[in-house]
Every structure is written in C-alpha cells, then in structure tokens.
Amino acid sequence: MSAADALTAEEVLGPDSFAAHGYPHDAWKMLRREGKVKYFDMGARPGFWAVTRRADIVWLSKQPKLFLNAPRVAVFAESPPPDPSKPNRAVLCHLLNMDPPDHADYRNLASAWFTPRAIGRRRAEIERIAEDLVDEIADREIIDFVEDFTVPLTLSVLADMLGVPRSDWRKMFAWTNQIAGASDPEYQADGSDSGEQMRITLQEMNAYFAERVEERRALGADAPDDMTSVLANADFRGGTIPTLELLSYFALLLVAGNETTRNAASGGMLALIENPGELAKLKADPSLVNKATEEIVRWTSPVIQFCRTPVDDLELHGQKIPAGENLCLLYPSANRDEDVFEDPDTFKVDRSPNPHIGFGIGEHFCLGANLARLEIRIALEKLIPRLVSVELAGPMERMRSSFLGGVKRMPVRIELR
Numbered sequence: 001m002s003a004a005d006a007l008t009a010e011e012v013l014g015p016d017s018f019a020a021h022g023y024p025h026d027a028w029k030m031l032r033r034e035g036k037v038k039y040f041d042m043g044a045r046p047g048f049w050a051v052t053r054r055a056d057i058v059w060l061s062k063q064p065k066l067f068l069n070a071p072r073v074a075v076f077a078e079s080p081p082p083d084p085s086k087p088n089r090a091v092l093c094h095l096l097n098m099d100p101p102d103h104a105d106y107r108n109l110a111s112a113w114f115t116p117r118a119i120g121r122r123r124a125e126i127e128r129i130a131e132d133l134v135d136e137i138a139d140r141e142i143i144d145f146v147e148d149f150t151v152p153l154t155l156s157v158l159a160d161m162l163g164v165p166r167s168d169w170r171k172m173f174a175w176t177n178q179i180a181g182a183s184d185p186e187y188q189a190d191g192s193d194s195g196e197q198m199r200i201t202l203q204e205m206n207a208y209f210a211e212r213v214e215e216r217r218a219l220g221a222d223a224p225d226d227m228t229s230v231l232a233n234a235d236f237r238g239g240t241i242p243t244l245e246l247l248s249y250f251a252l253l254l255v256a257g258n259e260t261t262r263n264a265a266s267g268g269m270l271a272l273i274e275n276p277g278e279l280a281k282l283k284a285d286p287s288l289v290n291k292a293t294e295e296i297v298r299w300t301s302p303v304i305q306f307c308r309t310p311v312d313d314l315e316l317h318g319q320k321i322p323a324g325e326n327l328c329l330l331y332p333s334a335n336r337d338e339d340v341f342e343d344p345d346t347f348k349v350d351r352s353p354n355p356h357i358g359f360g361i362g363e364h365f366c367l368g369a370n371l372a373r374l375e376i377r378i379a380l381e382k383l384i385p386r387l388v389s390v391e392l393a394g395p396m397e398r399m400r401s402s403f404l405g406g407v408k409r410m411p412v413r414i415e416l417r
C-alpha cells in the first residue's frame with residue numbers, strides 16, 4: 001500500500017482540515033506523484049475521483065460533451081445530500097451547471113461585458129474605489145484586510161456593474177457569505193452545515209433581483225446601461241430569459257465575482273507578508289504587477305474544485321472510471337504541478353512562464369477573469385507604493401468549505417504613506 005492509498009477524503013477535500021490548516025498541498029503532491037486518479041469513498045454520499053495533475057484537468061475540461069457539468073457542479077463533501085422532500089431544491093440553474101448547447105447561448109448573454117476592452121473601460125472607476133478604500137485604511141493602525149479592503153472593493157465594483165446601489169454591499173456581503181459558506185456554521189442561522197440557510201438566502205436574493213428586473217422592464221428603452229438591464233431585457237430565443245435561469249445569473253455573478261477575487265487578494269497580501277523579499281521586488285519594480293497578479297492567482301487558487309461527470313466509461317492512467325461518477329478537478333493542485341512549474345512551492349512575483357489554471361480552462365473558463373485580474377492589479381498598484389510596513393496582527397481565519405478557499409478575517413497592522 002502506498003502513502004497515497006492511506007489518504008482519506010477529508011485529507012484530500014476537507015472541509016475541517018482546510019479550515020484549520022489551509023490547502024493540503026502535501027496530500028495532493030502525493031497523489032500527483034502516484035500518477036493515477038484515485039477514488040475516495042464518502043460513505044452514504046457519492047464518492048469522487050481526485051484529478052490532481054494539470055494535464056488531466058486540461059484534457060477533461062476541453063471535452064464538454066464527454067465530461068458534463070450539469071449532473072454535479074462540485075463535490076460538497078460536507079453538506080448532506082439534497083432532501084428530495086424540500087420543495088425548493090432546484091434553486092439554481094446557471095452557467096456552471098449547463099452543458100452544450102445551452103451553455104454557450106447563456107454565456108453569450110453576458111460575455112460582452114467581460115471582454116478585456118469592456119473591463120478596461122472600468123479601470124478609472126475601479127481605481128477610484130480602490131483609492132478611497134486605501135485612504136480610509138491609511139488612518140488606521142490595525143485593519144481586517146478582508147472586511148475593510150478586499151470585500152468592499154470587489155462588491156462595490158460588482159454593484160456598479162449590476163447597477164445596484166453600492167450601499168447594498170453589506171447585504172450582498174451577508175448573502176454571498178451565507179451561500180459560499182453553506183458549510184461554515186458561522187454563516188448559518190441554525191449554526192449547522194445543513195445548507196438550510198443557503199436556501200433561505202437564495203430566495204431572499206432572488207426576490208431582490210426579481211424586483212430589480214421588474215424595474216428595468218418597466219423602464220424599457222430608458223433602463224440604465226447596466227448588466228441587470230441587459231439580462232432583464234435580453235431577447236432570448238424569441239422571448240425573455242426564463243425566470244430561474246435569469247435569477248440564477250445574478251446569484252452566480254455575485255458569488256463567483258466576490259468570493260473568489262477577495263480570497264485571491266487577501267491570500268496575495270498574506271503571501272507578500274510571508275515573503276518579504278518578493279514584496280521588496282514588487283516595490284522596487286512596479287512593472288511586475290501583471291506577473292505578480294498571475295502568481296497570486298496561481299498561489300492562492302481560490303476555487304478548490306469543480307466536478308465533471310463522464311458520459312461514457314473511461315480509462316485514465318490505467319484506471320477504469322465508470323460513466324456517471326464524479327471527477328473532481330483540483331485546481332490548486334494543478335497549479336503546483338511539478339511537471340509544469342519550476343519550483344512550484346515557491347511564491348515568485350516575477351514567475352514566467354506561469355500557465356496556471358486558477359481560472360479553469362476550456363468551455364467554462366472563468367467569465368470574470370479579466371475583471372478579477374484588473375481588480376487585483378489595481379489593489380496592488382494603489383497599495384504597494386504607499387506601503388511602509390505590513391504584518392499579521394492575528395491569525396488568518398479560513399472558511400469551512402471544500403469548494404472555496406475562503407478567507408474570513410485577516411487582521412493586519414499596516415502603515416501607509
């Protein structure tokens with residue numbers, strides 16, 4: 001029996017070990033070394049095959065007709081299986097659980113908003129938001145880098161794109177925490193990981209966006225130029241977007257758009273604190289900002305995994321995998337793959353090349369990648385030149401999740417010019 005054979009589902013996919021210690025890079029390394037794709041049993045719940053190598057994840061992700069998203073978006077090791085007696089269990093239907101041909105039709109509805117050019121037009125507005133936040137924290141000695149900087153940054157930008165008042169960001173903060181943190185008792189009203197709060201939150205959020213949609217539809221051609229208007233008034237297959245799909249679009253953008261970038265930016269700051277030589281390099285040469293941004297996404301890999309379901313039986317590295325089982329694509333493992341990255345366990349702000357797949361790859365490649373990159377770049381551009389010193393002022397607290405590498409709190413002592 002090899003060392004990898006002794007690994008448990010919890011050691012490979014958390015959630016308790018993630019919350020306590022962060023990503024299990026040593027366990028993933030063992031699996032990569034072993035080479036084969038290994039099955040993990042989860043008792044009463046369906047188990048999963050851990051796909052840890054970059055080449056395998058790329059190969060699977062690029063065949064969307066053979067490896068589907070719809071049957072299971074991700075392996076949620078922690079939450080109980082859905083209860084079929086609950087009437088509102090079909091609460092989400094969005095890009096991440098769609099397959100060809102629907103997926104492309106729905107993705108095209110929003111893609112024009114996320115091209116490099118469209119995102120580039122938002123630069124001045126994002127810079128203003130970041131500058132205001134830096135000014136606010138400049139007067140303080142200890143801040144929570146998450147709640148005082150990365151959360152208001154990402155949520156204000158999203159609020160502007162969606163055309164909802166920035167003052168609603170606290171509400172959105174609570175909602176996205178309750179959804180992304182469905183298995184973290186801190187965010188659940190009943191203190192359990194039953195996912196019940198997530199269902200309640202989704203209903204609340206859907207009701208909020210249903211009102212915004214009605215407003216935009218009533219305004220017709222006079223509706224403001226924002227994503228809510230575009231989706232509300234879209235001409236889709238000769239009508240409007242069906243209600244569940246429409247409301248799910250907002251939920252996806254809100255959760256995918258802030259629970260990820262905020263963790264990359266927070267984890268990026270932690271990496272700079274823990275690697276002062278790299279921080280000094282970036283300070284000395286601001287032109288490294290793009291490479292540093294890519295390295296932050298590789299290093300933090302805020303999305304732990306998505307799932308693909310094979311249509312047919314397959315054989316991968318000599319391992320037979322039956323149709324219908326869960327292939328769990330572990331992005332942070334791929335981003336430390338020693339066959340691809342030199343010195344993968346070292347954080348280097350000038351890493352080049354850096355073919356990370358933190359944003360995924362293929363058909364479902366992150367729609368918001370250009371926005372996420374710009375937000376991280378601007379955060380670095382506005383913070384680093386004014387930074388006199390920064391250090392942790394308490395432990396970083398991680399979210400209990402097997403899906404997102406969430407940073408709940410990160411107290412830092414910071415001095416800014």
Ligand code: HEM
Binds near residue numbers: 252306363364365
């Ligand atoms: C550092 C920040 C981010 C990371 C690491 C990240 C990561 C990912 C990953 C891994 C996927 C799935 C890719 C795949 O299955 O191949 C994805 C999909 C997606 N992301 Fe992001 N994301 C980030 C930021 C954002 C932002 C800012 C937005 C929008 C405002 C966004 C919206 C989406 C959407 C809509 C999808 C679904 C795309 C599809 O299924 O076609 N993401 N993201």
